[in-house]
Amino acid sequence: LAAVLRPVPRSGLLAGALAGVAAVAAVAVAMVSVPGPGGDATSVDPASTEVLRTAALVAMDRPALDPRLDQYLFLETVELYGGTAQQADGGYVEIPATPRLQQQWRPVDPARDLVRRTRPYPGEGAWQEERINQCPSPGGILDAQGSPLPCQRQAPVLAGLPTTTTDMLGYLRQQTPGHRLDRRTYAVVGDLLRSRYLPPASMSALFSALAEVPGLSVSRDVTGIDGRSGLGIGVVTRNSTVKVHTRSDLIFDPRTYEYLGERTIDLAHGNAVLVGRAVLRTAVVDQPRQLP
Numbered sequence: 001l002a003a004v005l006r007p008v009p010r011s012g013l014l015a016g017a018l019a020g021v022a023a024v025a026a027v028a029v030a031m032v033s034v035p036g037p038g039g040d041a042t043s044v045d046p047a048s049t050e051v052l053r054t055a056a057l058v059a060m061d062r063p064a065l066d067p068r069l070d071q072y073l074f075l076e077t078v079e080l081y082g083g084t085a086q087q088a089d090g091g092y093v094e095i096p097a098t099p100r101l102q103q104q105w106r107p108v109d110p111a112r113d114l115v116r117r118t119r120p121y122p123g124e125g126a127w128q129e130e131r132i133n134q135c136p137s138p139g140g141i142l143d144a145q146g147s148p149l150p151c152q153r154q155a156p157v158l159a160g161l162p163t164t165t166t167d168m169l170g171y172l173r174q175q176t177p178g179h180r181l182d183r184r185t186y187a188v189v190g191d192l193l194r195s196r197y198l199p200p201a202s203m204s205a206l207f208s209a210l211a212e213v214p215g216l217s218v219s220r221d222v223t224g225i226d227g228r229s230g231l232g233i234g235v236v237t238r239n240s241t242v243k244v245h246t247r248s249d250l251i252f253d254p255r256t257y258e259y260l261g262e263r264t265i266d267l268a269h270g271n272a273v274l275v276g277r278a279v280l281r282t283a284v285v286d287q288p289r290q291l292p
Helices: 012-030 046-060 165-175 183-195 200-210
Strands: 072-081 083-086 092-095 100-107 114-120 128-132 217-223 229-239 244-252 259-266 272-285
Touching (some): 072 259, 165 200
Antiparallel strands (some): 114 128, 229 244, 259 272
8 A cells, every 4th residue: 555645734833833824925025026135144034034934844744655575666757957067258147957857766675676657748759768776696796805895875765864953963074074064064954855764753853953054045936847946945056266156945835834846046147047957746655666
């Protein structure tokens, strides 16, 4: 049987929090231009804090997925990777990107293969499927002495992360260059969100910790690559040397504050989307190609 992660009824406490933050965020984001200059690198943005703290409550309210050893974690996303390339004359040309629907079946048992398939999104094009064995037979991956390395396959569930705001802040400091909480911490959070499935307590702690990071700002009506619009919590990166001017956002549903995905746009080239990811479904299933 398949266990799928679906919206759950809101508790009275959470419903009250949602109503309160909606009023605060509505006033706060109304004063934020899109795209804006980004948050003050030295201060914590109150509007971002309110949205992220409520997203933390919502994440904690989600049911946890706990697959057995013989099961698979099913993850359905829309992915997009584009960019710009510098030309010989110093100018830039946009690299077109096409969104693709991706379905993955990640095994809990490391002896089994990961199955992944993609196709253009939207549409009903043909699937392109691959099987990935991250633990090949002995002799496939060797160390410097020629001895087989032990299996390093990643579990589909990212277990062991902190589950409190204080502990998560400490963890993020250790992962950020210079052990400081700054805009680079945002990149660490993004890496964690897209790597594997995060249990509710860890995802909640991640959002509440991010609420304490300076340099963030809110953008409203941010459209993800799957077409859903939401509140964006993000950072602006500007480097005149390499002519980079981008804004990256984590996107949250404006009504439920559930995490929808992420995107990065090129502010110097018409807000072209460089990278995007939208989370559609996460579930536990019994075998590859099974849909929840």
